[in-house]
Amino acid sequence: MAQATKARPKPGMVIAQVRWLTKSGTINPRDVDVPFPLVDYVVLSPKSHHWQSGTIEYDPRISYRVLQPLNEGISDMITPPETGVQRLIGRRVLLELLRILEEKGCPVLVNLGVGIPALVSSIAAEEDLADCIVSLLESGPWGGIALSGIDFGLALSPFALSSMPDMFSNFEGGVIDAASLGFLQVDASGNVNPSILAGRIYGPGGFPVIAGGGPRSFFAGTFTAGPSEIKVESGTLKIIEDGKIPKFVKQVYRIFFSGNEALKHDKEILYITERALFRLTNDGVLLEEIAPGIDLERDVLEKMEFRPIIIPYFKEMDEVLFREGKMGIRKTVLESLPRKRNLSDL
Secondary structure, three states: OHHHHOOOOOOOOOEEEEOOOOOOOOOOHHHOOOOHHHOOEEEEOOHHHOOOOOOOOOOOOOOOOOOOOOOOOHHHHOOOOOOHHHHHHHHHHHHHHHHHHHHHOOOEEEEEOOOHHHHHHHHHHHOOOOOOEEEEOOOOEEOOEEOOHHHOOOEEOOOEEOOHHHHHHHHHOOOOOEEEEOOOEEEOOOOEEOOOEOOEOOOOOOHHHHHHHOOEEEEEOOOEEOOOEEEEEOOEEEEEEOOOEEOEEOOOOOOOEOHHHHHHOOOEEEEEOOOEEEEEEOOEEEEEEEOOOOOHHHHHHHHOOOOOEEEEEEEEOOHHHHOOOOOOOHHHHHHOOOOOOOHHHO
């Protein structure tokens, strides 16, 4: 980012916030990521203003001074979903990743975006599948457990750490098997707006590159926006109070992911919510699943600004998603994996 800022013909200004100052020549040159000629100003920050993340002042596990194996103290590391709805959506994304795992074998590489998708690594770890479902964050971590919310971008116990430019080369080069990203709006053409509304402009970050680079994108989020009360009870979904703001709209405010372009390149695109799952097809957005306990007309179609394609044989979501505690699917998944090939098979 500093290099891009200083690039000609119109170089900008780089300001670096630091915790300490030290003398030149006291740091191994290989440990210097931003050479001083690229920096215009240095701000020495007190400890109270120099936290590692939004909620963490200092944790040696996310500065990689302490490397904690995933199978030790995992309950302390997992970021639990805030609601049963978030867990439900994260689990449904995980089932898609397990389908890829059954086709490909280990490992499945998945980029996780901010919001509910970031919880997928916690759910995979909870199901003892973190060795097969490997999450990648745009900030650089491979594997481990992604932190969510305002701590997003950090991971506990990753096994590798790439630079951000190298990570985006992986995304642009199609190295990942899938991406799971959040969404603010989806329209009838399958276009996605992740972050921008009139009068509220938030940049898309790496969203366009990631969504455009991978062969599969699983957009995951709640079906509506705004205050709501939705519970997972007794194997069903119960909507007590629904959000008032539709997220499936006639036309997104700004297009950051093009459904038409995705179809041109034969990408697999799903839109996963707590009550319904949709697939992008050449004919439009197709309804594939609804949650048990949901009324299709009242809870889904009336809350959309466009009518999806509906076929007679759409199905209910898998009951395993609604179980309390762990889904307990590791043994079943591993038994279905393709055998590892030997060199003599090649």
